[in-house]
Amino acid sequence: MYVAVKGGERAIDNAHAWLAEERRGDTSVAELSLVQIREQLALAVNRVMAEGSLFDPDLAALAIKQSRGDLIEAIFLIRAYRTTLPRFGYTLPVDTGAMACDRRISATFKDAPGGQVLGPTFDYTHRLLDFKLAAEGEAAEAPTSAPRTEPTPHITEFLQGEDIIEREPMSEAQPGDLTREPMAFPADRSVRLQSLTRGDEGFILGMAYSTQRGYARNHAFVGELRIGTVAVEMEIPELGFAIKIGEVELTECETVNQFKGSKTVPPQFTRGYGLVFGQSERKSIAMALVDRALRWKELGEDNLGAAAQDEEFVLSHSDNIQATGFLEHIKLPHYVDFQSELELVRKLRREAAEAVEQMAAKEAAE
Amino acid sequence: MSDYNFAYLDEQTKRMIRRAILKGLAVPGYQVPFASREMPMPYGWGTGGVQVSAATLTPEDTFKVIDQGADDTTNAVSIRKFFERTAGVATTEETEKASVIQTRHRIPEAELTEDQILVYQVPIPEPLRFLEPRETETRKMHALQEYGLMHVKLYEDISQHGAIATSYAYPVKVSDRYVMDPSPIPKFDNPKMEMAAIQLFGAGREQRIYAVPPYTSVVSLDFEDYPFEASKADHPCDLCAAEDSYLDEVILDDAGNRMFVCSDTDYCRSRREAGHVGRLGEEAAA
Amino acid sequence: MNQMTDNAVYAGGFSNPPVASAHAFRAAMNAMARPGMVQEITGATPPEGISLAAGSLLLTLCDPETGVFLAPDVDSDALRGWLTFHTGAPIVAAEEADFALGGWDALMPLDRFPIGTAEYPDRSTTLIVEVAGFDAPNATLSGPGIKDTAQIALPDPAACAGNAMLYPLGVDFFFTSGTQVAALPRSTQIRAEA
């Protein structure tokens, strides 16, 4: 006897209940608090804020807890929440030149005003599992010194003096916003940068890596990488001046890239740019490399046919929420479509068999 | 009802979607770009349809959701619950009682009326996408009405298989101008698209909305010597004996016995209630 | 701004915006989907001289992302203030308008409004034309949204037919009077009646 697949509603409710139980895990183990996640899994929190396009460490921590540590799922939760927030206004552009830096390094100059500050980096750690952490040992206190009070100038400013690097002309143009206007190609640089900073870290990393391996190689040096907090300011019309409404942590990477020059421009260095919420170093370097690769047209370079040069390819596939949704939707029922394919293939096979039979009959008759 | 705005979306988002719907109706079959929002369900799971429904629903509407023709498939249940919670609208499984119907992959069997709106969930709105992956190129092709490539593809099928090997998402030409993807409905449903109801199509991830006003010509692409054929499994429904409905094939046992049943569960139910009995109908009723 | 105009500016919005705009949009959509068929649309009370229908369309469709052109016959401080307060829509020139409001003659010439581009025909103006009424049809319509034919009163059938010739480019029209709205998208074929 045939019983139609009913009870979708109960199945969903049960699945949700089971999920909640699994999320909590063994109840004899203490539950994670949001502050623990925020403070001790800060880089995961940063990634969720960066790709979720919302600077709120507490919400990001909640999303990570709710998603059982699946960061793409957490990013999805943040994006869906972000959509519902009304937009009160726009802040002024942040001034990364005034950043209070925790880390600031340059690969192009041994030293420069502001110095090389390693900051809290994994870079020179030996990747050996630290079993002391398993024993829940207290962390050693790090030595401190007086913070630098004057602003830390950008390394590229020193190159600009010689005109040996391309200038970034000031612009009053409104940057695009792909969360408000649908993406259209060609996309201007502001939209490309927005897309890259929201893009999946793994995807951007892979794209950047491909340029280093020769798919539109652009000879990048990390001119500067800085991590720290900047003030966020907003113009209040009633007051007639800007006030500081908060601070965000950012990672900024400026690459210095080779450029052969063109008929009209003498050889000079060019730039790639990465700016990401939180301490997101890998992402910001990768972003700068991909940004630079996508600039081939405006710099008069050749299209080498590399994936990282292909704006439509990169921007259409960098968003992990779009990608994961579409990828996973193929597990939804498709039996109507499959049925129509089934009938078509049966029909084509029937016709092919008949054709073979006819051919055989004809040959036998001859 | 919940703390969210009526039908979940904020008013500004709804206005943006509504403007796109109006332009879509003004240029039937043309894909209007819209700034699709992140919804609380994944892209590819009906976010486009959900946004179009959210911008279209009024509190007085009666809402029906189907997936694969059925009201009780899990994703249909999930979307229906979403609107029950966020819009507080009445819902129904009966096609005739619905004023707004959101669908994935089917058009109901019952003829829709002037008082109804059919909202399609669309995964890939661009009918030329599998011939040309670049949006910049396909947009030009639509602008120039350069649809030769599509005909070449269909004709290649004929030379290779002796028939057009597209069985769902079968391309149509709307109002003699735009080639349009009807969403992945089986081609059996294509002829129904010339209907009295308003048809709205939402593709969330691809950020496109398009529309077909009532009584608009919708022609499935074909050739004079290979005319379009709206085919289905050559069986009656095993539950309600319908000969005119699209059928799902169900494997019954290890021996590979099968039955064919209406994919439109409401249509099948209403026929059985009216006394129609198929080959296995008695048994199922027992 | 004095107290009286202040009140006029703040009054006349949708009383329950999510529901009122859903109702108004349904009317607008039915109008656009069924060219020539008159629909009831209400909800807004715009400043004097503007129909409830036109006011309701503006509140339903306009916001800071849409430029609105006000033809000289309707342009006033009161309307500007009302529109800005309730929608935040910037007032723009005809050449940049997403929406345009006015009487037919004041809106003309038609060819100054954006008609979209070959690749983006949607980037065109929607005109909200205030008319006296719908009682004296002078044109027969056919095309998408129309079962056989429909009748409508048009301010200038020839100009509208000229717009339809541009298809798929062109502007789209809402005609408003009192609490009534009818639409004429560019896809509609127009035959003037003798």
Ligand SMILES: [Zn+2]
């Ligand atoms: Zn049946």
